[in-house]
Each structure stands twice: as structure tokens, then as C-alpha cells.
Amino acid sequence: MTERADDRLSRVAEVVRRPDHSAASFSGDPVVGVDLGTADVVLLVLNHSGEPVLGYLEWAEVVRDGVVVDFVGARRILRRMVDQAEQSLGRKIRTCSTGYPPGTDPDLSVNVVRDADLKIDAVIDEPTAAALALGLSDGIVVDIGGGTTGISVLQGGKVQYSADEATGGRHLSLVIAGANKISYDEAERRKRAPGGAEFLNVVRPVIEKMASIVEAHIRGIDTSLPIILVGGTPQLAGFGEIFEESLGRKVSIPSESLFATPLGIALAGIKTPSNPNGAAVPALSR
Ligand SMILES: Nc1ncnc2c1ncn2[C@@H]1O[C@H](COP(=O)(O)OP(=O)(O)OP(=O)(O)O)[C@@H](O)[C@H]1O
Ligand SMILES: [Mg+2]
Structure with missing residues (x-):
């Protein structure tokens, strides 16, 4: 990037x-x-x-x-x-x-x-x-949106491997809603607000699960390729650190990944x- x-x-x-x-x-x-x-x-x-x-x-x-x-x-x-x-x-x-x-x-x-x-x-x-926007021709783009996580390996500007998993920010909001006995919409709103990081402990297992899903897809793939997280979900403050720790590889998140x-x-x-x-x-x- x-x-x-x-x-x-x-x-x-x-x-x-x-x-x-x-x-x-x-x-x-x-x-x-x-x-x-x-x-x-x-x-x-x-x-x-x-x-x-x-x-x-x-x-x-x-x-x-x-x-x-x-x-x-x-x-x-x-x-x-x-x-x-x-x-x-x-x-x-x-x-x-x-x-x-x-x-x-x-x-x-x-x-x-x-x-x-x-x-x-x-x-x-x-x-x-996403790769075009990031000026990236070789790397792993992980797009964690609302309902889905797309994992794509790009080489020479072309997608060589890609997979889609049904996990995303929606799952974080569901867990926040359940743990705090608030509605889904309220959880979604509070997660996106500047104080969203207060929910990090509650959503940690979901983030760890996301990282393990991604790890399974990229296992064995060239470890020199940079991993970039895009989509709105990595915008949660502290998301990147938990994800990185679970994945065991460094990731970068653009300032406005959404x-x-x-x-x-x-x-x-x-x-x-x-x-x-x-x-x-x-x-x-x-
Ligand atoms: N500041 C923020 N903190 C935490 N989560 C955020 C923040 N901003 C957006 N999100 C979450 O990002 C998700 C939306 O991201 P994005 O716009 O990439 O999804 P999408 O493209 O609509 O979905 P998909 O790619 O799954 O089709 C929502 O779950 C939203 O709650
Ligand atoms: Mg999207």
C-alpha cells in the first residue's frame, strides 16, 4: 500500500x-x-x-x-x-x-x-x-465487510486465488447486542461510534475466529506477500492487533479501509x- x-x-x-x-x-x-x-x-x-x-x-x-x-x-x-x-x-x-x-x-x-x-x-x-485503490499488484487482500469476508491472493495485479466466507461486521454486532442486551441496530451504531473499542473484549473471540478462517486459506502461501485488511470491519479500534496476534502474521489496514x-x-x-x-x-x- x-x-x-x-x-x-x-x-x-x-x-x-x-x-x-x-x-x-x-x-x-x-x-x-x-x-x-x-x-x-x-x-x-x-x-x-x-x-x-x-x-x-x-x-x-x-x-x-x-x-x-x-x-x-x-x-x-x-x-x-x-x-x-x-x-x-x-x-x-x-x-x-x-x-x-x-x-x-x-x-x-x-x-x-x-x-x-x-x-x-x-x-x-x-x-x-481494492488492490487498484491500494496500488498493490502482489499481496493478500482480506475484505472484511458487513456479511462476508473475501480472501484474495493477487500476483502481478491478477487474482490467483479467492474465497468468500460468511463472516463479517454483522457478527460482531450480534455478539455486542447479545452481551449488552441491546438491539442489533443499537449495537451496530455503538460499535461504529468512536467509543466502539469498549466492546473489544466481547468481540475478541469473533475476531480470533475470523483470523483462523483467513489463516486456513492462506496457509502455505508465500509469506513474503503483504496482507492488507480492507472493508469497514477492520476500522474497529484494536481490531488489527487482535487479528494479527491470532493470525501470527503482520497485517496492515489503510486509514479508511471501508x-x-x-x-x-x-x-x-x-x-x-x-x-x-x-x-x-x-x-x-x-
Ligand atoms: N468505525 C467502524 N468500527 C467498526 N465497524 C465498522 C466501522 N465502520 C464500519 N464498520 C462495519 O463495517 C461493515 C461494513 O463494511 P463494508 O462497507 O466494507 O461492507 P459491505 O461492503 O457493505 O459488505 P460486504 O463486503 O460483506 O458485502 C459493517 O459491519 C459496519 O458495522
Ligand atoms: Mg464490500
Whole structure:
């Protein structure tokens, strides 16, 4: 992970959290990426140099196990974000890129995007997107999202191995809710708040289990490859230390790990003279 990549992720977080969602002026068509996750929907707008211009995040459970379970809800959220972005930018958004977890059908996200009246720039698998955002060509990307953990080994910028496990931040929230006799929504909110680390002891066994699941997948894989944790769940303060200790290998977590995959999805849509189709990803013919 390069310092530049980490800085750019911080700037993504900054535009997403900007209360008025105002956009700095820029020329050329906006480059837009859409990530439909199990916990949230993220839409990012970049300029042609890959600089974040605008961003939206909405907590919503429209996807489960890599499958869009609430098509109408997903479409409605996406369209609302696009309408807001168009207002801020003062121009139309006609195209965007989207992603999919390896081993799932890319058309599930593509159909939501098309139904929201957008054409597709690029379709990219999520770990390749995260690696693109991190400037990583060789390494192990572990994406711990809301409902799933994706483990991908990249070599030469290509995914060589990938697996998906049904564990994620949702399980931490369930344990916090049970231990504190509070609702799931309340647990989810308090976990994400700045004081979330107070729950570390309660969720420690879940984090250790996540690490042991990951360990089983990467056992025997080149130990010189860096391990990067992305997705929202590693944002819990203290998560990395427990995970590292259980895994027995060093890991790094970008400052705003939740945005690595959405940023990479958006970056995949940038077309250059030497790369007229955007990132070299499958299913680009759409
Ligand atoms: N600051 C935080 N502290 C702890 N957990 C966090 C924080 N921010 C987000 N999360 C958790 O991260 C998860 C969402 O992460 P992410 O956006 O990567 O998931 P997703 O892409 O929607 O899901 P998936 O990849 O499983 O489809 C949620 O479980 C949320 O509670
Ligand atoms: Mg995700």
C-alpha cells in the first residue's frame, strides 16, 4: 500500500463525510463508481485524475451473500444518490462502474445500475478493485465487510486465488447486542461510534475466529506477500492487533479501509489513451 493510496482514501472519506456534499469544480465527465455491499451502498465521483470529488454512503441491507436481495431498494438508493450528485455537480451522470465479489454473477450489480438508468463503464471484481485503490499488484487482500469476508491472493495485479466466507461486521454486532442486551441496530451504531473499542473484549473471540478462517486459506502461501485488511470491519479500534496476534502474521489496514473497494471500482472506469477501456478487467465489453 502506497502513502499516496492511503492519502487518497482519506480524501474519499472526507468527501463522503462533507455535510453539504458540495463538489469542487472540475472539467470533463465525472468518473463514477458504485459498490453495492451487504451493509451499505457507496457511490463515489472522481475526476479524470482519480481525485475524489463527491461521495455518498447509505447503510442498507440490499445484498446478502453477494446476491442483490432487495433489487427495488438498491435501485432506489442508487438513483437517489445519482440525483443528489447530479445536483451538486450541475451536470448529468450517464455512466458508472460497479463491482462483484469473485465467484458471484457480475450481472446482479450490473442490472441494478442499468435499471437506475446508467450505462456501464467497467465491471471489476472486488479484490482487484481494492488492490487498484491500494496500488498493490502482489499481496493478500482480506475484505472484511458487513456479511462476508473475501480472501484474495493477487500476483502481478491478477487474482490467483479467492474465497468468500460468511463472516463479517454483522457478527460482531450480534455478539455486542447479545452481551449488552441491546438491539442489533443499537449495537451496530455503538460499535461504529468512536467509543466502539469498549466492546473489544466481547468481540475478541469473533475476531480470533475470523483470523483462523483467513489463516486456513492462506496457509502455505508465500509469506513474503503483504496482507492488507480492507472493508469497514477492520476500522474497529484494536481490531488489527487482535487479528494479527491470532493470525501470527503482520497485517496492515489503510486509514479508511471501508472505501478501498468503492474507490477501486470508480478508478476502474478511468480511461486513458493507453488503456481505452479503463482497468483491464473481465466483462468490459458491456
Ligand atoms: N468505525 C467502524 N468500527 C467498526 N465497524 C465498522 C466501522 N465502520 C464500519 N464498520 C462495519 O463495517 C461493515 C461494513 O463494511 P463494508 O462497507 O466494507 O461492507 P459491505 O461492503 O457493505 O459488505 P460486504 O463486503 O460483506 O458485502 C459493517 O459491519 C459496519 O458495522
Ligand atoms: Mg464490500
